[in-house]
Amino acid sequence: MNGVGARVEGVRYSYGAGEALRGVDLAVGAGEQVVLLGPNGAGKTTLTRLLVALRRPSAGRVTVGDWDVAGRRPDEMARRVGYAFQHADQQLFARSIEEDVAFGPRCLGRRRPAVGALLEELGLGARARLHPYDVPAPTRKLVALAGVLAMEPPLLVLDEPTAGLDHEQRDVVLAALRRRAAAGVTVLSVSHDLAFVAEAADRVVVMREGRIVADRRARELLYDREALAELGLRPPATVEVSVGLGLQGRPVRAHEVVAAMRGIRWREELSE
Amino acid sequence: MTALVALNRVSFSYPGAERPALEAVSLEVLPGEVIAATGAAGAGTSTLLLVATGFAPRIVGGTLTGVRTIAAARCGVVFARPWTQLTGLCPTVRDEVAFGPASRGLARADVLAAAERALERLGIAHLAARDPAQLSGGELQRVVVAAALALEPEVLALDDPAAELDPEAADALYDALPGLAAADAAVLLATPDLERAARVATRAVAMASGRIVAEGAPEKVLTGTEVARLARAAGCPPPWPMDLAALRRRVAPDTAR
Numbered sequence: 430m431n432g433v434g435a436r437v438e439g440v441r442y443s444y445g446a447g448e449a450l451r452g453v454d455l456a457v458g459a460g461e462q463v464v465l466l467g468p469n470g471a472g473k474t475t476l477t478r479l480l481v482a483l484r485r486p487s488a489g490r491v492t493v494g495d496w497d498v499a500g501r502r503p504d505e506m507a508r509r510v511g512y513a514f515q516h517a518d519q520q521l522f523a524r525s526i527e528e529d530v531a532f533g534p535r536c537l538g539r540r541r542p543a544v545g546a547l548l549e550e551l552g553l554g555a556r557a558r559l560h561p562y563d564v565p566a567p568t569r570k571l572v573a574l575a576g577v578l579a580m581e582p583p584l585l586v587l588d589e590p591t592a593g594l595d596h597e598q599r600d601v602v603l604a605a606l607r608r609r610a611a612a613g614v615t616v617l618s619v620s621h622d623l624a625f626v627a628e629a630a631d632r633v634v635v636m637r638e639g640r641i642v643a644d645r646r647a648r649e650l651l652y653d654r655e656a657l658a659e660l661g662l663r664p665p666a667t668v669e670v671s672v673g674l675g676l677q678g679r680p681v682r683a684h685e686v687v688a689a690m691r692g693i694r695w696r697e698e699l700s701e
Numbered sequence: 702m703t704a705l706v707a708l709n710r711v712s713f714s715y716p717g718a719e720r721p722a723l724e725a726v727s728l729e730v731l732p733g734e735v736i737a738a739t740g741a742a743g744a745g746t747s748t749l750l751l752v753a754t755g756f757a758p759r760i761v762g763g764t765l766t767g768v769r770t771i772a773a774a775r776c777g778v779v780f781a782r783p784w785t786q787l788t789g790l791c792p793t794v795r796d797e798v799a800f801g802p803a804s805r806g807l808a809r810a811d812v813l814a815a816a817e818r819a820l821e822r823l824g825i826a827h828l829a830a831r832d833p834a835q836l837s838g839g840e841l842q843r844v845v846v847a848a849a850l851a852l853e854p855e856v857l858a859l860d861d862p863a864a865e866l867d868p869e870a871a872d873a874l875y876d877a878l879p880g881l882a883a884a885d886a887a888v889l890l891a892t893p894d895l896e897r898a899a900r901v902a903t904r905a906v907a908m909a910s911g912r913i914v915a916e917g918a919p920e921k922v923l924t925g926t927e928v929a930r931l932a933r934a935a936g937c938p939p940p941w942p943m944d945l946a947a948l949r950r951r952v953a954p955d956t957a958r
Contacts, residue, residue, distance in 0.1 A: 444835045468867045469839025515838055515865070516782060563718075566781055567742035589838075593781060593864045595741040595893050596925065621867045624927065661869030666896075666927030673945040674952065683931060690935035694953040698940055 432460040432615035433494035433509060433583040435480055440489030442475055449475040450486070451639035457617055459494075459583075462610050464626045464647070465619045467636035468661065473619040474515065476636070477586045480617075481506045493584060508537065511582035515589045515619075517566070517573035526564070526572050527557040533580040544579055550608075551575045552601050567593045574602065578609070585609065587618040591625045603628050623665040627651055627681040635660060651681050703772055704729040705856050705887050706753045711767035712911075713752050718763075722748040724911040725767070730856060735878050735888045737898035739923060740908035746891035747781060749908065750858040753889055754778050773887075777801075777854030781861045781891075783845040787833055794836070794844050795820070795829040801852040819851035822881075824873060838865040846874065850881065857881055858889045863897065875901050895923045899943060 435457045442450040449472045457463050465473045478484045479491045482503045491498040493509050514520050523529035527544055530553075534542035548554045551571045556564055561572050570593065577585065590606075591599050606616055606629050620626060626633060626647055633650050635643035643656070650656060651668050664672070667686045671679065676689040706729070713723040723745050730736060730753060738746040751757035754776035758765050780786050791797040799816035807815070820826045823843045828836065833844060842865040849857060859878075863871035875897040882888045882903075892898050898905065898919065905922035907915040915922045920943060928948055929941035942948040 445832070447831075447835075469843075469865070469870060470837040474837065516784070518782065565743040565747070589865070593861055593893065596930070598742060621871075623868075661867065663868065666931065669945050670928060670931055670948065673949055683934070686931055687934040690931065692956070693935065693937075694956040695937045696951050696953050697938060698951070 431583060432613045434459040434461070434615060435493045435510075435584060435617070436491070437476065437479065437486075438490045440476070440479060440486045440491060442472075442479065442484060442486050444475075449639055450479075453489070453636075453639070453641055455634060455641060455644075457615060459615055460610075460613045461615055462606075462629055462631045463615075463617045464630040464633050465617065465636060466621070466626070466633055466660065466662075467642075470638075471636040472639040473636050474588055477512070477588060477617065477619060480584075480586055481510045481512045483512075504536070507533070507580065507582075509582055510584045510586055511577035511580055513574050513577045513585075513587045513590060515592065517570040520573050520576065521561040521569060524560060525558050526553055526561055526575075529561055529572060530575045530579050533576055537580060542579060544575070547575050547579055550601075550605055551578075552598070567595065567598055570594060571598060571601065574605070578605065582614075584615045584617070587616065589620055589622075590618055591620065591622050599625075623651065623657075623662060624667070627665045627667050628683065648679065648681050652679055702731050704731055704770070705773040706730040706889075707768075707770040707772075708753060709768040709770075711752060711765065711769050713748060713757055713765045714763050715748075715757075716762040720911070722911050723752060726752075726911075726913055728753070728906065728913065728916075730887045730889060732855075732885050732887055733882055734904055735882045735890065735902050737890045737892055737902035737905045737919065737923065738908060739892060739895060739898065739905065739925075743910075744908040745911040746908050747860050748911070749906075750778060750860055750889055750891050754856055754858045771856075773855035775805075775852055775854040776856045776858065777849035777852045778858045779846050779849045779860060779862055781864060783838070783842045783865065786845055786848075787841075792832060793829065794825070794831050794833055797833050797844060798829075798848045798851050801848055805852070815851045815853060816847075819847040822850060822877060823847040824870075839867055839870060842866055843870065843874070855886045856889060857886065858891075860891045861893065862890070863892075863894060871897065879903075895926045896944075899923045899926065 437455050440453045482498050530544045531542045548557050630647040633645050633647050680686045680689050708728045710725045712721045714721040740746050755771050788800050799812050802812040802815040825843045878888050878901045902919045905919040906913050907922050926943045929943050932941045
């Protein structure tokens, strides 16, 4: 599957009194893996909602591939952009997990969507027939993600895809996103989670007070302690360990760090 | 010291559920404690909070067995999904935070003072005049914590209270928890964030399938941190170091890298 890029130009947006976006320009290339970072209230979620026509900018232009979003309805945009809300509960409504996940592809005209493999991929296979509200909230997040992936959109927009998930579920999400990335799908995520950035981003765009204030390669930013501190962030554990142990090659992903640690000889626990 | 909450072999099932969400859980919550409960999704940490504060089964229904004693005069709960507990009645954040103390029937001046204190503590005084419906997820989460705090609860239960917060705000919230667990109050925390929990908890419980599987000092219980996972994957023998300092102590001096 080929990914599709997105572009916002000179975009502004206001919620009543406060201006949430104050002139934003951003181009995301087809197949890029981008994370939007920034403090609460920076405008990250607002920006992503413009891409699916859930909100309309008061000024500026938004395009997804060759589509101008201004002339499109949210249901049309859903063919190109898969949007996972920060709160899964905002997008779950069917009586069973499998029905919920099949809803999107049905809307695209597929009579009998094959969602079984997808549910297996996200570790939901055994729960397919349960009501979405009979599984814990973090698991519902995976259900909502499955519903988005089921439509096989060329652009994924994910708002805090790992918030509240346990380690195992995070690994499931990361693996699923890695497979989409390898297939060329573009992924734009909003996240506060630098461990997620380390595993899933090529590029990091930082927002603050409705503007883009930095745009960096992920690997470079994660080793730039000063820049992170300025953003109120600390490096992820992988980078802390890499720096703390003097590992070679600036690894950022867990498997890279583990590979670089292989040569270490360990002491048994020291008695203190 | 009298426990604010005491659970003695308490089991709890949600209405219509096939399996209990909590099974034979025993736990005492003492004044001054910050107790962190961790576990995989579905382990029962959220349910533990609801049961310990009396919200389950009183509000959510279901069946409770065993002996539960809640001595705390007031319990505040912050749910994992903050928008679910907005009153929907208040045009401003200040009103929202004042709603709890106002419904306790306090004098107006005391209500406002409690609200202001809570807003200050969460660092959101600047949001006081905003419409709660127009806040970002992270701002809303702090409003909801402030609203619970304004009740001046003796047990404050927080379900993953930093899920929506940026790292700076998350640090600030966690660092405030020991201060909230005052001489006569305690904090009960359900969280997947082992690193932050380890920094502030006085005690930790690990849960799996509705049961408490480990309980004690945070450094003994919260052993699944990112650093510990990396150390384990890289062949470091157990017990796995929880943080970088401990990891560095485990590297043999003559090691090749």
